[in-house]
Amino acid sequence: MRVLVVTAVPAERDAVTRALGPGPGDIDVIAAGVGPAAAAAGTATALALASATRPYALVISAGIGGGFHPVAPLASLVVADAIVAADLGAETPDGYLPVTALGFGAVEHLPPASLVRAVAGATGALTGTVLTVSTVTGSAARAAELRGRHAYAAAEAMEGFGVAEAAALHGVPVMEIRAVSNAVGPRDRAAWRIGDALDALAGAFGKLVPVLERWDEDDDH
Secondary structure: EEEEEEEEEHHHHHHHHHHHOOOOEEEEEEEOOOOHHHHHHHHHHHHHHHHHOOOEEEEEEEEEEEEEOOOOOOOOEEEEEEEEEOOOEEOOOOEEEEEEHHHOOOOEEOOHHHHHHHHHHHHEEEEEEEEEEOOHHHHHHHHHHHHOOOOOEEEEEEOOOHHHHHHOOOOEEEEEEEEEEEOOOOOHHHHHHHHHHHHHHHHHHOOOHHHHHHOOHHHHH
């Protein structure tokens, strides 16, 4: 099974490739850029280029991100059971409306349930909703507002939904793995643990290959 792993920045890409080592040759890792638009463009391009020769069977959005306290502590791993666009919609006098309530598009993609369970079991990750935002949360009020709208939110990042949209366009299943580098809420750079999160991300991918080799997409049909 050929797998495409999409990260945002080179440090995340390098953590994944360090864990994978010189093989296997069926997993390609790219750094597509920061944010949902760059992630979608990079993923779609890679999928299109591969489709003519040897298509990908799975796309993984991977990297570090914020964890919602106390669900996802620093340096923990989160595997998304739902990939959700948290700020794709409209503000109204009565509150936020997702774009689906306006009659457009989608705001959620669901990774294969059997794969989510298998990856979480192999890596020790927790499962939950991973929110995609275009603006990183920087206040307690915003964190509380997001948790109020997304009761099962475990982590926040900036690329998962973009990767998932591109994967859906090509009919390829998608999943998201995040290592928690900071708490969602007030920005306190002194408390960030980026190095530990990158190590956790590498550790997860070190355990991932056997899971991918065993996974059968038909289990979810």
